[in-house]
Amino acid sequence: MAKISISNGKLHVPDNPTIPFIRGDGTGPDIWAASVRVFDAAVQKAYGGKRKIEWREVFAGETAFQKFNNWLPDETVQAFQEYLVGIKGPLTTPVGKGIRS
Numbered sequence: 001m002a003k004i005s006i007s008n009g010k011l012h013v014p015d016n017p018t019i020p021f022i023r024g025d026g027t028g029p030d031i032w033a034a035s036v037r038v039f040d041a042a043v044q045k046a047y048g049g050k051r052k053i054e055w056r057e058v059f060a061g062e063t064a065f066q067k068f069n070n071w072l073p074d075e076t077v078q079a080f081q082e083y084l085v086g087i088k089g090p091l092t093t094p095v096g097k098g099i100r101s
Contacts, residue, residue: 001054004083017083020056022060022089025090025092026090029089059075060091
């Protein structure tokens with residue numbers, strides 16, 4: 001897994017960066033399915049196949065709660081900190097829980 005890094009205030013992006021993503025809740029999975037095709041096609045067109053994103057799914061929202069009994073698992077937060085860049089779909093905000101998407 002290649003990580004995006006920052007050195008001397010400059011962003012360094014490897015040819016095959018790993019980018020974590022959260023599908024999201026509700027319409028999120030449908031939006032993600034369309035979006036990832038657009039992202040991949042844009043990278044393909046811009047770099048002629050020399051670069052490619054390695055997608056890494058992480059969890060938040062309803063899916064995370066169902067799998068881990070936690071709306072925002074520490075592993076998800078750590079992945080976004082470690083890889084510096086990530087993509088998140090829309091998330092459910094539980095009524096009265098004060099969690100922000």
